[in-house]
Structure formats: structure tokens, C-alpha cells
Amino acid sequence: MTRASRSRSRRSRKGFPADIRSHDPSPLLLASGLTPAGATELLAPYGLTDLKLADANLQSMAGEPRTRQLLAKVLGELLASLVQTADPDQGLTHWDRFLQAGLNRNQLLDYLNGTPRMLHLLCTIFGNSPSMAQTLIRDPLLVYWLAEEQVLTRWPTREMLAASLRMMLANVTAAELQWDALRRFRRRETLRIGVRDLLKLADVPETTAALTDLACVLIQAAYEIADAGLSRQYGKPKHKDSSGRLVETGFAVIAMGKLGGGELNFSSDVDLLYVYASENGATSPAGRAGQKESSRGISNEEYFERLGREMTKALADVTPEGHVFRVDLRLRAEGTSGQLARSLDRYAQYYRTRGEQWERMALLKAWPVAGDRSVGEAFLSRISSFIYDRWEARDPAAIVSQVKAVKDMIDAKMAGRGQERRNVKLGRGGIREIEFVVQAAQILCGGKLPDLRDRSTMGALVKLCRHRLLSSKDRQALERAYVFLRNVEHKLQMVHDLQTHALPESSDELARCAIRLGYRASDRRTAGRKFLADYRRHTANVHRIFRSLFDVPARSSLVKAARKFA
Secondary structure, three states, rough: OOOOHHHHHHHEEEEEEEHHHHHHOOHHHHHHOOOHHHHHHHHHHHHOOOHHHHHHHHHHHHHHHHHHHHHHHHHHHHHHHHOOOHHHHHHHHHHHHHHHOOHHHHHHHHHHHHOOHHHHHHHHHHHHHHHHHHHHHHHOOOOHHOOOOOOOOOOOOOOHHHHHHHHHHHOOOOOHHHHHHHHHHHHHHHHHHHHHHHOOOOHHHHHHHHHHHHHHHHHHHHHHHHHHHHHHHOOOEEEEEOOOOOEOOOEEEEEEEHHHHHEEEEEEEEEEEEEEEOOOEEOOOOOOOOOOOOOOEHHOOOOHHHHHHHHHHHHHEOOOOEEEEEEEEEOOOOOOHHHOOEEEEHHHHHHHHHHHHHHHHHHHHOEEEEEEEEEEEHHHHHHHHHOOOOOHHOOOOHHHHHHHHHHHHHHHHHHHHHOOOOOOOOOOOHHHHHHHHHHHHHHHHHOOOHHHHOOOOHHHHHHHHHHOOOOHHEEEEEEEHHHHHHHHHHHHHHHHHHOOOEEOOOOOHHHHHHHHHHOOOOOHHHHHHHHHHHHHHHHHHHHHHHHHHHHHHHHHHHHHHHHHHO
């Protein structure tokens, strides 16, 4: 390469000239006898770091002469679109794998030549999210689904999602095939949500709400599949109500954490509790029409323990179709050593006699998401006094001290991992500090101010400000930080569909994260620096507010408010 061409290459990588789309890379595919230096010259403006691999990917994508001609027509637009993504090299590798995935390549390329919007969309996916790229590679026909009217332009409601899933399940009867249908549905709908997020067709609250709706629909379907199988084998569980009538025993799935708050993130676990109406009953005897022969009925306690076990396993099991959700049941009574499912009475007794402070905070977001709604509502009613009883406000400084002690333990753990300032969720000024501000205020003042009992973090911040528990300035700072940090969390997790919360350490990976967030790709180093500066500004604001409320409990405005309402 000449000195002049090397200089042009350096300028192109940094500034991406406005006329990059007029650059013609088609000789890479059409010119005969092109030298490696010539290929490098043609690829240099596109911000690729491994030009040899890029050329190999393009030659593999092209294949036979007709395909080569069709690819040459869209190559300039394809490379210009990849330039704007987090990882153009990886994007080109995903393009190669996608074109090898089984679709008619000529038909697809001809379609993309007439639909530049879809070409840009695929580049956005392939260059930003390996996990979403893998979804398309394993099911390439989804590209035509994404192109359908309204798939990306509007959200389906929860009811629409449920109806769509029912149609999918109606085509299969075996339980294992139904579980795989749930896995495919989750994969498809997560792709829709992720694409809308990357294209900025949805903001953070819309994305978290969509992920929550999807999870609720899938968990309800999982309950129905598992319950149908058990009831065929053992009959329906029943108990006598207060009037002495034999009634079917209801079961509810209670969501906790971000799912309960309607704020689920990408690649999140789902925190669940299983509760049922009464343990004083049993299933019907075997032998009814359509019911499998069984040697005995089983108690309600055994039935619902089996139901919880089967639901959890089926949701979390990984098959060639993937998984539905990782399930976390550690928030149940007695944690990992407790029963999977408990009756309403048993849960009420547990919280009345053994409930701890952290469990009050966890239950602030509890919400029924599947099963019998009346059982879920009865559970919420019974835990209300445990969370909000007025006697809890008699020593509000002690409660603030307990929350601070929990955060100190988290800080020590993060420092041990070297993530004290890099962990978006648990680090200094991270998401957890915002949540602790909200949860402490709700526990201290929610008994007298029911308006504060908002399960969503953003909604609760508004209400804390309305009741003058936060200043307008601090509320705005926490809201902006929360949206920013949740957006960062999404962009970290959509890379490999892993539950990660730590910012990358390398400057290259930091720049890629910044570009996924929308920072300009034309100067990657600057994008990374600007992102890191914004991250530090938001986390500094959060930590300042957190310390003002928790460092000296006796002087905390939350403690003063709690004493006022006591």
C-alpha cells in the first residue's frame, strides 16, 4: 500500500468520510486477478481490523457467479452499514454464516437489493448482537417475519402475545414439543424486542415492559402445560372451603424482583415464588374418564411441590431449542432449603414469625403473574402487614442502618472482584443504590402513604418526590441515571445473552458498548471516552444521593419523614 493510500485509510477509520457510500468495493467480488494489496485498498475505508478475514468472508458469501453478481450490487451499502455498528468484523462473519444457513441465497440477495431497509436492519443485528445474529442464523426465515408490517412498528399487547403462543401450541400435543415451542417463541419475541431496542424504536421503559409481558405469557403457558400433565396423572387437587364445599385448589406464581416490578431486562433470571390456596386437601382418586391410571391420589402439598419442580425444570432446561428462563427461587421462604411451594397459611405464618428485613424489601415488588389470580391477590393481602405495619417505623434509623449494612457487604464483594466502579448493577452508584433508596422509603413510609407502594422504580421515584421525600433535582438525577444504567445493562446482555453487569475493561470493548448505546461510531475512541464520562457522572450523582440518605441514619430525611408519619 502506498503512503498516500495508508494516509487515506487512517482518515477513513477515524472520520468515515461522508462519501463512503459512493466508494465502490464491488471489484472485490467481480475483478479477476485482484491482488491482496488491492483487496486491502478496497476494504480500508470500512473500519475493519482484520482485512484478510473480511476478504475471506466475502469470498465465502459470494459463492457461484450469479450469487457473486447479486452480492456485488449490495456490497457497498452492506459495508457502509456495518461501519456504523459496534463490531464490523464480527458483523461480516455473521453475514457469512447467515448466508450459509439454508435460505436461497440468490433469492435473499435479490430481495435485499430491492429492500435496503432490511439490509441495514441485518447489518445492525449482525454487527451489534451476536446472540440475535445466532437467532437469525438458526432460523433464517425470521428475516421475512421481521419485514412484515407492524412486527417492528408496534408492540403486541400481552393479550396478542398470549393468543399467538396459543396458536403455536395448538399444533403440538406432546409436552416436550410444547416446551420447545415455548423456547422458540421466547427466542423469536426476544429478537423483536432487541431489534426495536437497537433501532431506538423503543425506549428503556418500553423495552423492559415488553420483556416483562413476554415473560408473563411464557410463565402462564408453562404453568398450564405442567398442571395439565400432573392433573391427568393424579386428578385435580381439591380442598374444603370455609362453607365446607369441596372446591378446586388454586395455585399462583408470584413474580419478584424486576419481573414483579414490570422492569425485566435482557437475559434476566426470573425470581419466583409458588403459592397455593390450601394444603388441607388432596387430588381426586384415579380412574376418571380421560385420566391416567394412578395407584393413589396425592396430597395438595405433594401435588404443588411437584408442580413447582416441573415448572422450574422445564423453564430452565437447555435443549437444542435453547431455554425459556433461568429461574431463581432463593427468595422463597427459607431460601434454598425451603419447599418450592407453600400454602397461603404457611407463608403468612412464616413471615409473621420468621420474616427478615431483606424479605420485606424483596416483597415490595411481589406480583402474581400466572395461575389463579385470586390466590395471588390473597397472598399480596396477607403480606401487606408484614411489609408495612406501623410498628416498623418506631426505629426507622435502625432500618436505614440495616439497608446500609447490606450495601456495604455488596461493596466489599464488588471491590474483591475489581468491579466496584464497573458493575452497572451492584457497583458504586449503580442500579441497586437507586432501588435501595426507593425500597427504604417505601418500607418506612408506605404504611401511612399507600401511594408510595409502586412496584416500578421509575413510578416510585415520582411519588417519592410528590410526597417530598426526594427533591425534584434528586428525583430527576436518579431517573436519568436509572434509564441510562438500565440501557447499559441491556447492551451488555444482548451481546451473548448472558447475565452480565460489568463494564468491559478493554478500550475496544468499551467503545463497542458505547456504539450499541448510540454514541457515534465515526470515532470509536472518542465514543468510548464519552460513554465512560457519562457513566461516571450518573453513578457519581446516584452515590451522592445514596450517601446523603444512608451514611448518617439519624440525620437522614427518610428517617425524619418516617418519624413524622409514625
